[in-house]
Amino acid sequence: MKDDVRRSRTAFVWVGVIVPLAIILITTVIVATWLPELPDPIATHWGAEGVDGYGPKWMAIVLPLGVGGGLVAFMTLIGVSGHRMPQSSTKSQVQPWGPTSRFLGGMNLGLALLFAFISLVMTGVQRGITDAAQAPDIxxxxxxxxxxxxxxxxxxWFLQPRSPEPTGDAGAAGEDIELGETERAAWFGTAAMARPGIITLIVAVLLLIITTVWVFGADPGTGWIMATVTLLVVLLVVVTLVFRVRVNAEGLRVRSIAGWPRWNIPAADISDVRVVSVNPMGEFGGWGxxxxxxxxxxxxLRTGEGLQVTRHSGRRFVITIDDAATAASVLNSAAKGAQS
Incomplete structure (x- = not known):
């Protein structure tokens, strides 16, 4: 393991795991010692008119330890395992640690502070009172x-070192294609989500539709809201499952099979073209x-090789595609031709 990767992971463990869990455990112990002084039931929610939600005393323990600790554990799992997702490309291994893990480490520290403070205030204002309805607003x-x-x-975020650079040929620059004066080059490809991802999305959408139908039958008012959300989710899935990619003398064009969304990057606006190894979770926090x-x-849409295009403004666009090296070569030649 490279030293920069080891430093990043060690910092993540301390900043995003050990310290947050210590904060949550200390908070839980303090709250536990206050339980005999709390009313039963305790106030668990405040509205415009004051306390409007109640629960048993043990709910005071559930908030920091169950909810706060559970979120920290879940985000830790994503942070340490996201870069290990299966690779669907034969290219070199993807980035072993990414900025998403660094971000999750920082979020864990922030979440621990949030739940610790809320838990201490929520239980602290109820110490010594006999009726939770008397608890002051928080x-x-x-x-x-x-x-x-x-x-x-x-x-x-700042307590952790900068994420290590990708390894292997993840930053390989696109090579030129030698063309005659009357020759033109073009490349066409498809960016699509892998079959397991498509199956997962279909199952999730079906569950959402079933839930919407059930909610609609129980409460039509809420059902219409759920139906609107479900429709938006379905549309989003449809327009982001497959994209057509075209590279020619004009530049790069990426378009959803639904016709929208689409991106056009003119060859004259391209300053750099590279073949990269993409880790969706580690670098982008997910897929899509x-x-x-x-x-x-x-x-x-998947883990593996992709095409990275940098504009003159410095903005970078990445798309995961097979045969990215050929696409990069054609696009690199087009960019140089447009600037000559």
């Missing part, structure tokens, strides 16, 4: 907790139309 504390989330996430932490915009 709306101000919620805003402070949100501020702690933002500050904690930012501090956690994504914006990475480092500002790259991407159509990342």
């Amino acid at each position: 709306a101000g504390a919620v805003w402070i907790a949100l501020g702690l989330l933002v500050v904690g996430a930012a501090v956690g 139309l994504r914006i990475a932490v480092d500002g790259r915009m991407g159509i990342v």
Whole structure:
């Protein structure tokens, strides 16, 4: 393992796992010692008119340990395993650690501070009272907790080193294609989600549709809201499953099979073309139309090789496709031809 990867992972463990869990455990112990002083039931939710939600005393333990600790554990799992997702390309291995993991480490610290503060305030204002309805409002504390989330996430981000650069030939520049004066080159390809991903999406959409039908039958008012959301999700899935890619003397054109969304990058606006190895979770935080932490915009539908195009403005566009090397060569020649 490279030293920069080891440093990144060690920092993630301390900033995003050990410290957040320590904060949550300390908070849980403090709250547990306060349980005999709390009313039964306790207040669990405040509305415009004051307390409007109640629960048993043990709910005071569930908030920091169950909800807060559960979120930290879930995000830790994504952070340490996202880069291990199966690779669907025969190219070199993808980035072993990415900015998404660094971001999740910072978020874990922020979430721990949020849940710790809310838990201490929520239970602290109820110590010594016999009726939870008398608990004072904690709306101000919620805003402070949100501020702690933002500050904690930012501090956690900067406490970790910059993510290591991709390894192998992940940054290979596109080679030129020698063309005669009357010759033209073009490349056509398809960017599509792998079959397991398509199956997963179909199952998820079917479950969403079934849930919508059930909600509609139980409560038509809420059902219409669910139906609208379901329709938007279905449309989003349809327009992002498959994209057609064309590279020629005009530049790069990427278009959904539904006709929209589409991107056109003129050859004259291209400053660099590279073949990259893409890790959707590690670099972009997931699959589909994504914006990475480092500002790259991407159509990342699977793990593996992809085409990265940098504009003169510095903006970078990434799309996962097979035979990215050939596409890069054609596009690189087109870019140089447009600037000559």
